Amino acid sequence: xxxxxxxxxxxxxxxxxxxxxxxxxxxxxxxxxxxxxxxxxxxxxxxxxxxxxxxxxxxxxxxxxxxxxxxxxxxxxxxxxxxxxxxxxxxxxxxxxxxxxxxxxxxxxxxxxxxxxxxxxxxxxxxxxxxxxxxxxxxxxxxxxxxxxxxxxxxxxxxxxxxxxxxxxxxxxxxxxxxxxxxxxxxxxxxxxx
Amino acid sequence: xxxxxxxxxxxxxxxxxxxxxxxxxxxxxxxxxxxxxxxxxxxxxxxxxxxxxxxxxxxxxxxxxxxxxxxxxxxxxxxxxxxxxxxxxxxxxxxxxxxxxxxxxxxxxxxxxxxxxxxxxxxxxxxxxxxxxxxxxxxxxxxxxxxxxxxxxxxxxxxxxxxxxxxxxxxxxxxxxxxxx
Numbered sequence: 529x530x531x532x533x534x535x536x537x538x539x540x541x542x543x544x545x546x547x548x549x550x551x552x553x554x555x556x557x558x559x560x561x562x563x564x565x566x567x568x569x570x571x572x573x574x575x576x577x578x579x580x581x582x583x584x585x586x587x588x589x590x591x592x593x594x595x596x597x598x599x600x601x602x603x604x605x606x607x608x609x610x611x612x613x614x615x616x617x618x619x620x621x622x623x624x625x626x627x628x629x630x631x632x633x634x635x636x637x638x639x640x641x642x643x644x645x646x647x648x649x650x651x652x653x654x655x656x657x658x659x660x661x662x663x664x665x666x667x668x669x670x671x672x673x674x675x676x677x678x679x680x681x682x683x684x685x686x687x688x689x690x691x692x693x694x695x696x697x698x699x700x701x702x703x704x705x706x707x708x709x710x711x712x713x714x715x716x717x718x719x720x721x722x
Numbered sequence: 723x724x725x726x727x728x729x730x731x732x733x734x735x736x737x738x739x740x741x742x743x744x745x746x747x748x749x750x751x752x753x754x755x756x757x758x759x760x761x762x763x764x765x766x767x768x769x770x771x772x773x774x775x776x777x778x779x780x781x782x783x784x785x786x787x788x789x790x791x792x793x794x795x796x797x798x799x800x801x802x803x804x805x806x807x808x809x810x811x812x813x814x815x816x817x818x819x820x821x822x823x824x825x826x827x828x829x830x831x832x833x834x835x836x837x838x839x840x841x842x843x844x845x846x847x848x849x850x851x852x853x854x855x856x857x858x859x860x861x862x863x864x865x866x867x868x869x870x871x872x873x874x875x876x877x878x879x880x881x882x883x884x885x886x887x888x889x890x891x892x893x894x895x896x897x898x899x900x901x902x903x
Contacts, residue, residue, distance in 0.1 A: 568805055570882050577759065642799040644761035652760065660798040 533600045537704035542600065545593040546705055549586065549627060553683070556582050557676065580638060581648045587631035594624065606699040619685050626679045633672040640665035740783035743774040743863065743901035750899045752790065756873070757890030758802075765797035772899060774865060778835070778856050781827040786837060786852075786867075788897075790820040811878050817844045827854070837867070843876045852897075865899040 532539040538546070559579045566572040605613060638645050639656040646652050657664060693701035753766040769791035776784045793814040795806050807814040824839035835854040840847055852867040871893045873879055879889050 568808075568810075570885060570888055573759070573888060641801065642763075643801075644759040644763070646760055649760070660800070662800070665800075 533603060535601065535604050537603055537700070539600070540707075541596055542593075543705060543707060545589060545596065549589050549593065552582055552586050552589070553627075553679070556586065557680070560676065577646070577649070580634070580645060583631040583634050584645075584647050584653060586627060587635070590624075590627040590631070593627075603704055606693075606697070606701060615685075616689065619682055619689070622678075622682050623686060626675060626682065630672065630675050630679060633668050633675055637665060637668035637672055640668055740775045740777040740780050740785070743776065743865075743903070745772045745774060746862075746900040746902055750897075752788075752895075752897050754896070755894045757892070759888060763797055763799070763802075765795055767791065767794050768796055769794040772897075774899065774901060776856060776863075776865065776901075778858075781829070781835065784824070784827045784837070786822065786824045786839065788822045790822075792818060792820055792843075810881065810883055813844060820844075822850065824852075841871075844878060846876045848875060861903050863901040865897070865901055867897040867899075869895050871895055 530539050531541050533542055556579065559575060559582070563572065563575040563579055566575060605616065608616075635645070635653075636656050640661040642655075642660040645655065690702045690705075693699050694703070750772075751766055752770050753764060755762055755764050757763070767790050771789045773785070773787040776786070792812045793807050795803065795812065797803055797806065806812055809815070820841065820843040822839055822841045824837045826838050828836050828838070830836050835856070837852040837854050839850055839852065841850040850869055850871070852869045855866040857864055872891045873889070873893050874884060874886070874891050883889060
């Protein structure tokens with residue numbers, strides 16, 4: 529598989545970022561929703577620390593992904609109405625905004641709450657504020673939660689769109705983000721793969 | 723001769739008490755530095771009462787007697803400040819106050835003044851030694867005391883919280899008192 533994007537498909541690097549970030553977001557959402565229900569025990573502290581470490585990883589991945597994408601062509605969309613073009617572009621743009629905004633709002637909340645921050649217990653991460661800031665803390669927490677539910681909504685649209693392209697439109701939009709694209713496209717043409 | 727005895731009688735009771743000071747609460751602080759998740763954090767006890775009898779020239783009659791309102795702990799983190807008075811940590815419902823009282827003052831080999839005493843904290847009483855720095859400024863004085871405690875010696879954060887890789891065992895305690903006559 530080529531690492532770079534082509535007109536017809538996403539390259540290996542783009543696919544790696546897409547699926548790794550997708551997995552991390554699912555794990556992050558599940559951990560985030562669970563951890564806030566835990567009682568005040570060392571387990572809770574460790575689960576929060578894991579959530580923070582994954583969040584920082586996501587932020588780093590988002591940066592690398594954007595840097596990589598900026599030097600890449602984007603595969604050409606199949607023919608579709610203008611509003612669908614627009615919807616696809618807008619949702620992709622929003623997803624990029626959110627994969628930055630979510631970890632940043634979490635980092636800001638953690639800083640304003642005056643909690644320590646380290647990446648998997650290895651690297652100390654500095655605070656974004658000068659210690660406790662109750663107003664900013666409340667604001668950042670609300671932003672973090674609201675942004676999460678917006679992300680859930682946009683991801684739902686994104687997944688629905690991909691499945692609609694695959695099963696209804698029967699085009700390459702989903703396949704070109706999957707490894708083994710050429711083989712699958714061939715198989716699909718021959719009617720082996722639905 | 724008569725006069726000297728009389729003078730001695732007058733002076734002796736005074737000499738038996740080292741100089742008594744008042745603590746200026748607005749400029750005094752009782753703080754501590756702990757470690758949480760590999761990061762240092764500072765806390766303070768906003769309310770404490772210190773009786774200070776101290777004259778650097780008369781250590782034999784010096785005395786510190788300090789009572790600390792443990793529930794007044796403040797570490798600039800709402801969640802931590804909610805947890806600290808709880809049963810797992812200071813358990814202020816059962817042990818609302820800590821008490822430190824000196825038993826004797828001495829000079830170390832390098833000339834530092836050391837105050838030996840006992841600290842009662844969370845139902846545990848242990849000997850504790852303070853390093854004392856005293857400096858007189860005009861009518862008033864400042865008193866700085868330091869000691870290092872181990873939180874687990876006093877059962878603070880025992881059980882599930884005993885893991886010192888999460889919460890460090892060493893806690894440096896610092897008192898800065900501004901004294902007025």
